[in-house]
Amino acid sequence: xxxxxxxxxxKLARERGLDVVEISPTADPPVCKITDYGKYxxxxxxxxxEQKKHHKTSQLKEVKFRPxxxxxxxxxxxxxxxxxxxxxxxxxxxxxxxxxxxxxxxVGRAKMERLLKEIAxxxxxxxxxxxxxxxxxxxxxxxxxxxxxxxxxxxxxxTQAAS
Numbered sequence: 001x002x003x004x005x006x007x008x009x010x011k012l013a014r015e016r017g018l019d020v021v022e023i024s025p026t027a028d029p030p031v032c033k034i035t036d037y038g039k040y041x042x043x044x045x046x047x048x049x050e051q052k053k054h055h056k057t058s059q060l061k062e063v064k065f066r067p068x069x070x071x072x073x074x075x076x077x078x079x080x081x082x083x084x085x086x087x088x089x090x091x092x093x094x095x096x097x098x099x100x101x102x103x104x105x106x107v108g109r110a111k112m113e114r115l116l117k118e119i120a121x122x123x124x125x126x127x128x129x130x131x132x133x134x135x136x137x138x139x140x141x142x143x144x145x146x147x148x149x150x151x152x153x154x155x156x157x158x159t160q161a162a163s
Contacts, residue, residue, distance in 0.1 A: 067108040085142040095136040
């Protein structure tokens with residue numbers, strides 16, 4: 001409709017049974033629209049909902065170890081960390097020391113150093129490893145441009161006899 005005075009826009013809106021809605025107040029002159037205000041609010045909420053739906057949220061995942069964690073369990077947890085990092089999540093790796101394990105913190109520290117070395121291709125260490133009370137912590141963030149490693153499908157042994 002072009003540039004017009006506010007009172008003219010209000011008069012025109014009243015004649016049509018609509019409202020004057022300010023779209024961009026910072027523009028010079030401010031941009032307004034003659035529309036139903038309820039319909040405008042509904043459309044704005046739909047836009048925000050769509051933007052939220054397509055926005056990827058990152059979570060903080062925790063993976064816990066002990067200094068006495070067995071090799072297989074260590075590998076399982078390492079693979080979990082790699083999967084979480086591949087999905088874009090941050091990971092808090094924690095090694096809990098209990099009782100007399102506190103006297104030999106170097107065992108836990110060696111396990112943490114090994115973990116950080118093995119996942120160096122997937123993770124950036126944001127902080128750590130550091131002791132907080134009886135827990136050795138490291139916060140890991142995903143590296144840019146490293147896709148998630150897909151688990152390989154298991155191949156069943158062939159049951160056919162060779163002829």
